[in-house]
Amino acid sequence: MGHTDKITVNDKGLSIAHDSYETWIEWAEIFRIHYSRFESELYEDRGLVFDYENGEFVEISDTAEGWDALLDNLERYLTMEDSTWRRKMADCPNETVITIYVNDRMFQPDCVNTLMIGDAPPGDSTFFFNGDSVLLEQVKESFAIALGEDVPEDHWDFLHYFRSREWFLIHLCPRSVNEVPEADRQRVRQQNIDRLAQQIADHRPSSIVCLHEDSKPWVLSALQLSGVQVDRCVSVESSADNDKDSFVNELAEIVRQIAL
Structure with missing residues (x-):
C-alpha cells in the first residue's frame, strides 16, 4: 500500500x-x-x-x-x-x-416496491449488504423457497437480484442494539421513529415487511407518521434467532404473496 x-x-x-x-x-x-x-x-x-x-x-x-x-x-x-x-x-x-x-444505497432500486424493515444491524461486523450476514442467508433461502430456481445462490448475485425485484432493506435502529440493555431498547426504538418515517416517505413502498415482531409497534407508528399509504404491511412473527426454519418459511410465504 x-x-x-x-x-x-x-x-x-x-x-x-x-x-x-x-x-x-x-x-x-x-x-x-x-x-x-x-x-x-x-x-x-x-x-x-x-x-x-x-x-x-x-x-x-x-x-x-x-x-x-x-x-x-x-x-x-x-x-x-x-x-x-x-x-x-x-x-x-x-x-x-x-x-x-x-454503502447500502448501491443496492437500492430506483423504485422500491417492497421495503423490508429490520430492528437493527447485527453488530458483529457482518451486514446484509456486505454479503455476509445470517439475515442475508435466511432471506435468500426464503426467496428460493418462494420463487424457485431463478434465485441466485451466490450472495452478491442475490443482492443484485433482490434489487431487481425492487426490494430494499432498512432498519428501525441504524446501529446495533445488542449492547443496549433490554430495558433501554424500547427507548432507542422510540427515538428512531421520526428517522424511519422519513425513510418510508422517501421510498414510498407499496408493501412493508417487518422482520421483527418486537419492533412492529414502532414501524406502524413510523408508517402512520410518514403519511404513506401501502397496500400491505405485514410482519414475520417467528424469531430469526430462535426459530430459523419458521422464520424462513413465514418470510417465504410473504415473498410468494407479494410476487403474485
Whole structure:
C-alpha cells in the first residue's frame, strides 16, 4: 500500500495529496471501506481501502498526515452500521482485511416496491449488504423457497437480484442494539421513529415487511407518521434467532404473496 502525504476532509469528500498529484473521493461515490493490516519484521502496512462500485479503489496508509482526522470524520459523513468499527480496526489480526463500511444505497432500486424493515444491524461486523450476514442467508433461502430456481445462490448475485425485484432493506435502529440493555431498547426504538418515517416517505413502498415482531409497534407508528399509504404491511412473527426454519418459511410465504 503506497504511502500518501496528506489527507484533507470536508463535507463533500476527502482529498489525498501525493508527491506529484492529488486524488479526490466523494463520500457519495464510496461503495465499501476495508481496513487492512500486513506486518512483518521488514515492513508495516496498515490502512484503509476505499472501493468504488465499478471495481476501482483508492488506498490510504495510516502513516498519512490527517489520518486521525479522517477516522474522526467517517461517522460524521457516512452511516457506519457497526458502532464498534474502530475497535475492530484495533483488533484486526495481522495479514487480514476487514470491511468496516458498505454503502447500502448501491443496492437500492430506483423504485422500491417492497421495503423490508429490520430492528437493527447485527453488530458483529457482518451486514446484509456486505454479503455476509445470517439475515442475508435466511432471506435468500426464503426467496428460493418462494420463487424457485431463478434465485441466485451466490450472495452478491442475490443482492443484485433482490434489487431487481425492487426490494430494499432498512432498519428501525441504524446501529446495533445488542449492547443496549433490554430495558433501554424500547427507548432507542422510540427515538428512531421520526428517522424511519422519513425513510418510508422517501421510498414510498407499496408493501412493508417487518422482520421483527418486537419492533412492529414502532414501524406502524413510523408508517402512520410518514403519511404513506401501502397496500400491505405485514410482519414475520417467528424469531430469526430462535426459530430459523419458521422464520424462513413465514418470510417465504410473504415473498410468494407479494410476487403474485
